[in-house]
Amino acid sequence: SSSTTPITATLFPGDGIGPEIAESVKKVFTTAGVPINWEEHYVSTEIDPRTQSFLTWESLESVRRNKVGLKGPMATPIGKGHRSLNLTLRKELNLYANVRPCYSLPGYKTRYDDVNLITIRENTEGEYSGLEHQVVRGVVESLKIITRQASLRVAEYAFHYAKTHGRERVSAIHKANIMQKTDGLFLKCCREVAEKYPEITYEEVVIDNCCMMLVKNPALFDVLVMPNLYGDIISDLCAGLVGGLGLTPSCNIGEDGVALAEAVHGSAPDIAGKNLANPTALLLSGVMMLRHLKMNEQAEQIHSAIINTIAEGKYRTADLGGSSTTTEFTKAICDHL
């Protein structure tokens, strides 16, 4: 069911290799005939006081208006006293769920060939509250906040996702044996939602045990839902199983149908501008955006072209052991369309 009325989507090419991989997405989407007009917004060189970050207010407004966007890497400066761009986007746009499918790519060998899971991360609270202070000299504390509202919301998203995507099981990841109140509330909310989905198997797995099981036998997992920091950790671990963040897409889901797809790898300043970057994660994130827009035909077409190009192995970027440039790899994908 492909739409023909063009849709306007926000595009944040981002920093470093961002503009090159965004170029790749535009090329592939145009070749596939995707009816999207991109509204491009760049990271600013000055802090916008309205967002307290290098992200301008106008760019946030663009996503709010279009309700859909695609985002490349934005460098997060450590300890410079201003807010991370990634977090600013998630918080300002109330992007409450971060969805990361993670599956073994045919033809791209890692130690695992049987990964096929989805991590769904609460994206607005938990250990990312930003509330920290010094109690006395040499004693600092940070607050982890868990709310019933955000926990129910992400749990509902996870179960609904499982149901509508033919998934059978949802695992809630936690450390409620230690954080009985915070993670306990998260689990309580998951259980409440689980009751509404009797056709989906529900289980609870302690985070340390989950990580051990993931590296031993990732095929045990299907959909995983969890508080913010655990999601941060486990989604990267899972990406590592199939080759890394250069190959795995993500999409941030907000209220009222807002979706911001996002490549979560770094901006790789060392290779920026050299036509060496691997656009796969941004392309696959773009595919998630298309599915969100119900442009399923183009989504599957582009998805197959990416997968087949990588599987054939003739054109691969350096990070995948090949010697293709970004443009050569992009052209190979277009030739598969």
Next chain:
Amino acid sequence: SSSTTPITATLFPGDGIGPEIAESVKKVFTTAGVPINWEEHYVSTEIDPRTQSFLTWESLESVRRNKVGLKGPMATPIGKGHRSLNLTLRKELNLYANVRPCYSLPGYKTRYDDVNLITIRENTEGEYSGLEHQVVRGVVESLKIITRQASLRVAEYAFHYAKTHGRERVSAIHKANIMQKTDGLFLKCCREVAEKYPEITYEEVVIDNCCMMLVKNPALFDVLVMPNLYGDIISDLCAGLVGGLGLTPSCNIGEDGVALAEAVHGSAPDIAGKNLANPTALLLSGVMMLRHLKMNEQAEQIHSAIINTIAEGKYRTADLGGSSTTTEFTKAICDHL
């Protein structure tokens, strides 16, 4: 340099399979002629009001007096309102560092054959503060506490360990890009200690990236030091790389030379009493205890016997794909001595 004056050590056989694997350790140690008298303490069936747990005050006193002990698994009841036995031990005995060596076992195949690292976990504070409360209905918070004193202490332990064990690099694991004050203080302390050890390479790795690197290429790591929860997560992940908690030892280090070696796997109530349990983790933890006591000759002898028995593969317990009983496996180790 083996001591001949017998030493008294506390032994907590623990729950479930604990007594069987403790029996195995006693047998192997006796066969190797280790000069240790065990002072056995069992988990109680009643909560001792002085410890608020099933662990008696007398058993804590035993470790305080002997300064050395070995501990089997103790079941941690979830959400029953009393403290976990493992945590009670760590807190009451001020066991500030949890040391877990993790290496590929020759002859026991996993997806990784190149793991050789040590995780050193801060064991007394962080996310394990136990400080949690409900702010308003539906909003709960938990406090993560990082102190300069505990961070310096565990960092000092990690660098000293690296230096005295021929290790080259210490990686501090953190999420200071998000928790700038708490994890920031932890890093600051690590940096201070690193300056005193110019011969050891020091690096800082963000926890999500660390997990991705660990599953892609664990050989990148040597000694890892980190706050409590990250240590909990990463040590289990690393154990998973080489086969699981049934094969990996640990030792908790306290002030004044106190050491409590510990098998950190579960109590496996399903197979308890059936002579099916794998004693390897407790045996290897016992070896760590012997090294701590400078009984290096017996430590190496027992270590080799365990490793060779597993490598030969003739006698293995069911969890390792074999069909030996605990006693058969134990006897095979003794025959290697």
